[in-house]
Amino acid sequence: MSVRILGIETSCDDTGVAIYDTEAGLLGHALYSQIATHQEYGGVVPELAARDHIRKVIPLVDAVLAKTQCDRTHIDGIAYTCGPGLAGALLAGSAVAKGLAFAWDVPAVGVHHMEGHMLAPMLENPAxxxxxxxxxxxxxxxxxxxxxxxxxxxxxxxxxxxxxxxxxxxxxxxxxxxxxxxxxxxxxxxxxxxxxxxxxxxxxxxxxxxxxxxxxxxxxxxxxxxxxxxxxxxxxxxxxxxxxxxxxxxxxxxxxxxxxxxxxxxxxxxxxxxxxxxxxxxxxxxxxxxxxxxPRIEFCTDNGAMIALAGAFRMHQASDDLSFQVKPRWPIDTLLPV
Incomplete structure (x- = not known):
């Protein structure tokens, strides 16, 4: 039986949302880039990044649901970036993910950002x-x-x-x-x-x-x-x-x-x-x-698709617990094998 995962990425200066189906593959994704916000500073300003994520996550979730013709009843779990990354940005995405998981009565799992990148080529054919x-x-x-x-x-x-x-x-x-x-x-x-x-x-x-x-x-x-x-x-x-x-x-x-x-x-x-x-x-x-x-060029940079995919592999670790702790520093070799 297929499982549909909503992925939310907010580790730095890109807000990404996607829906991945374990049988049908990637159903749809959307991305908001904050480049214009940070350009005048010559780099990412963490506080501005966190605020932008708060403004953009829910509209992107709505857009991806509409694009894929899904609603909340089609989502079996939520994956969100737990770390590593900017603390405020991670907190923004994690809070939204946990809130949606509670409202939709589905489990949520925190995903390692770099594991998402590492698995992104598996969205392609051949993988x-x-x-x-x-x-x-x-x-x-x-x-x-x-x-x-x-x-x-x-x-x-x-x-x-x-x-x-x-x-x-x-x-x-x-x-x-x-x-x-x-x-x-x-x-x-x-x-x-x-x-x-x-x-x-x-x-x-x-x-x-x-x-x-x-x-x-x-x-x-x-x-x-x-x-x-x-x-x-x-x-x-x-x-x-x-x-x-x-x-x-x-x-x-x-x-x-x-x-x-x-x-x-x-x-x-x-x-x-x-x-x-x-x-x-x-x-x-x-x-x-x-x-x-x-991965295709658009999935080289931060995106929700890689988080949804990584979440699909780790959904057995998901929890109904509403508490969460982000990990700005998180060595990838400390992850548990699946």
Whole structure:
């Protein structure tokens, strides 16, 4: 018998809602982006993010119900992002989810945000099979994991400082490209000369799969301070930064595939939408005879569909208890296996 899950995502600056059916798949989803709200500040303002979620969650739930021709009686459970993320934003979504669960008399389950990202490629056809290596790259996270099943995660390496998405945002701010930095740098880098500047590839000369991106950001800042920033120089610096970040990620992914002897790589998170990264990873995987899996572009960034899917796998952990506790920090390797 199929189960329909309403998923609610409010971990940062995107409000996402979706309905997932365990037999029919994704029925519908909606997303509200707060980019315009935070652009003038050059980054996410937590208090503004929480307030926007409060305003937008219920209208999005109504919109998805209407789009899918569902009503409250068709929903068997609610999944919400419990962490990691911004505390206020998580509280906004969790409170709404618990309130709806009480009103609709259905159970609710808190979902790990990064597990949602990791499973997002399973919304596609073909979906990856276990085991696989997962690269999670976003504004707040950069890690490689060996994935043997739901909740069976072994961390292979993660960042010591800035996440790669955070490094993109900070470098874009240095270059005056605005927020969010990933798409801005990617666009400008297409016009850059890849031979003019050469930035370091952090930690590739050391064994293991640990990342560090703060030095790469500093290299970009030092280069900016030494040159007049005309349009071509901005493009050249953006190109050098993107090349260094992407090559570093590709090298570490190759190591992960070789050391685990797994021939499937899953890439998820907002930076997974970067076209240069997708191209270079595909080239590497072709040489390694490994299959590469991405979610569709719209599911690389935060969304309700991935939370509904992850919730479907964990609905047996759902509770009718109205109390809840969000987890702004929540290591993914502490999750229980399913």
């Amino acid at each position: 990856p099979e276990f085991p696989f290596v997962a690269l999670l790259v976003s504004g707040g996270h950069t890690l490689l994991a060996e994935v043997k099943g739901i909740g069976q995660y072994r961390i292979l390496g993660q960042t010591l400082d800035d996440a790669v998405g955070e490094a993109f945002d900070k470098t874009a701010k240095i270059l005056g490209l605005g927020y969010p930095g990933g798409p801005a740098i990617s666009k400008v880098a297409e016009l850059g000369d890849p031979t003019r500047f050469k930035f370091p590839r952090p930690m590739i000369d050391r064994p293991g799969m640990t990342f560090s991106f703060s030095g790469l950001k500093t290299a970009a800042l030092n280069t900016v301070n030494k040159h007049e920033l005309d349009q071509q120089t901005i493009a050249d610096i953006a190109c050098a930064f993107q090349d260094a970040a992407v090559e570093t990620l590709v090298i570490k992914c190759k190591r992960a595939l070789q050391e685990t002897h797994i021939n499937r790589l899953v890439v998820a998170g907002g930076v997974g939408a970067n076209r240069h990264l997708r191209k270079e990873l595909q080239t590497m995987c072709d040489k390694q005879r490994a299959a590469l899996f991405f």
